[in-house]
Amino acid sequence: MTIPTKQDLIGTYGQIAPFIHRTPVFTSSLIDHLAAAQLYFKCENLQKMGAFKMRGAANAVASLTTDKKKQGVITHSSGNFAQAVALAAKEAKIKAYIVMPNTAPKVKVAAVKSYGGIVTISGPTLQDREATTNALIKQTGASFLHPSNQIEVILGQGTAAMELLEDHPDLSAVITPVGGGGLLAGTALACHYFGKQCKSYAGEPANVDDAYRSLKSGKIETNKTANTVADGLKTQLGDVNFPIIKNLVSDIFLVSESEIIAAMRLIWERMKLVVEPSSAVALAAVLKNKTYFKDKKVGIIISGGNVDLSNLPFN
DSSP states (O other): OOOOOHHHHHHHHHHHGGGSOOOOEEOOHHHHHHHTSEEEEEEGGGSGGGBTHHHHHHHHHHTSOHHHHHHOEEEEOSSHHHHHHHHHHHHHTOOEEEEEETTSOHHHHHHHHHTTOEEEEEOSSHHHHHHHHHHHHHHHOOEEOOSSSSHHHHHHHHHHHHHHHHHOTTOSEEEEEOSSSHHHHHHHHHHHHHSSSOEEEEEEEGGGOHHHHHHHHSSOOOOSOOOOSOGGGOSOOOTTTHHHHHHHEEEEEEEOHHHHHHHHHHHHHHHOOOOOHHHHHHHHHHHHTHHHHTTOEEEEEEOBOOOOTTSOTTO
8 A cells, every 4th residue: 555645644634623632742750750761641631532533533524525424424433433433423513323332331332422423232243343334334325434444544643643743843752552553553654754763663462462463474463362451452453554554663562461550550640640541551661661762752642531430440
């Protein structure tokens, strides 16, 4: 595939700017001391609907033709992308059909409905979700939006790192969590085009290390199990985002479950920020690899803050 251009990212940012927050960048002298580096946290937990996914959803919706918009949009998701598509569609005044598995937390189903999403409950497996989605597409003619493996979504996600590099152009690295790969691919593009020799990295739970193995083998790998507290990172890379990741990402670092929880707790306690476990993975990777990032200026994308407060991992 052709790697998107710098102009593609600039055009994307112009298209979605009215629909997103320009999120703040926070620092912590205590965490800098622990990491032996200067860290700049891009707070996408303070984005509309609480996660970076709003950027990609807003761009995917805005990129549709007028005729396509009339038929609405559809996705299957149990988490943040479901909420992002519902809200982006609401702001565009079009219908959003959201297929959610019967295992989805009730709080997330309620959130999607609160944004005007038309929820259909499916069986728990990916095959169940896809079958229900395909049936609805035939019925409605709605356009399918993929949470991570669609170029419009990837470009939208890349605008978070664009903003970060505008604020701090001298960063030598930006690190994100990686699950489906949309945020990492978009961030890698932003670092490539807008950074000054700024490298892109990711942190990944060791229990679901498919992206790490994919980068090493040069082909998309899968996981047999998905047992991690970082529930937003259980998905895998796709054929649209992987070529970007393979070409532009410098490395992926693995972290344990206890390291993820410790990093999450650190952000809550020291920065007073509500972040979900997936968001803490990038910081966990920096803290684990201190010699690698020592004395560098490092951007960290805090991906989201949609956490179930009744089920915190450090209670």
